[in-house]
Amino acid sequence: MITIFSGNFNLRQIADSGQCFRLKMLDDSQAYVIAGGRLLHIAEKGGGRLELSCNEAEYGSFWQDYFDMDSDYSVYIGAIDPGDDFLKKAAEFGRGIRILRQEPFETLISFIISQRKNIPAIQSSVEKLCRLCGKRIGEEAYAFPSPKALASLSEKELSDCSLGYRTPYVREAARRVEAGEADLDAMKKLSDEELYEELVSFYGVGKKVANCVMLFAYHRIGAFPVDVWIKRIEDGHYGGRFPVERYPGFAGVLQQYMFFYSRFEKER
DNA sequence: GTCCAGGGTAAGC
DNA sequence: GCTTACCATGGA
DSSP states (O other): OEEEEOSSOOHHHHHTSSSOSOEEESSSSEEEEEETTEEEEEEEEETTEEEESSOHHHIIIIIHHHTTTTOOHHHHHHTSOTTOHHHHHHHHHTTTOOOOOOOHHHHHHHHHHHTTOOHHHHHHHHHHHHHHHSOEEETTEEOOOOHHHHHTSOHHHHHTTTOGGGHHHHHHHHHHHHTTSSOTTGGGGSOHHHHHHHHHTSTTOOHHHHHHHHHHTSOOTTOOOOOHHHHHHHHHHSTTSOOGGGSTTTHHHHHHHHHHHHHHHHTO
């Protein structure tokens, strides 16, 4: 176990931010995260102190990058237009959110599944897939399936994970990656535009899902996914379109604050 | 029972 | 280029 310190880090907020479907809260300050075939326990101890159930080497080689610990989020928040009261409130409310660096394959499949589902339903489908063909890495803990494992599932097995009409989308994406027709790792070196074009070339991946994969897997924090929640905000607060050009290269971070804030607001 | 969800595709204009 | 019907399912 190691102890680290971080500002702008709140487990509950990250868990509820809709970017990751494999972060499970145990109580208000503890969680399990499954990523990269690893299982991590995190506990928040107050004052920005975090206890992680890994050693220094594993932190340095994986989790530090996963949680984007080298970025200072106060810089993004500080760049917000002082006249934009809505965005200032949203950022203040969700200031513990960080943009994770998740695995491209898991993110691609998860967000293909996400279309027209609410977050609990997405988590449920992803969990079923992992239990069905992901490697067991702990008590009741399963890694996200490999492309090979996912590509070998039958249509019925996939369908039984409540994928509905998305079943062929998932199947084809897994097959294409497994066959080497798309190299998700090699795509890391592409420009934003090239990466976007590669992603939307997947059957079942459109503008919104491609932007989510860019933001949450490839850490292209300028990507700005527009779903029904963000569209509602754009219409209600920005005359139909958020001024992404005012925040060159990091509008995606602000998008997360707004998404999280608006979902909370709706709950009351 | 009804409404809605981190949308995309294909067909039609 | 821009609309529109249709898609399956579960959570609230």
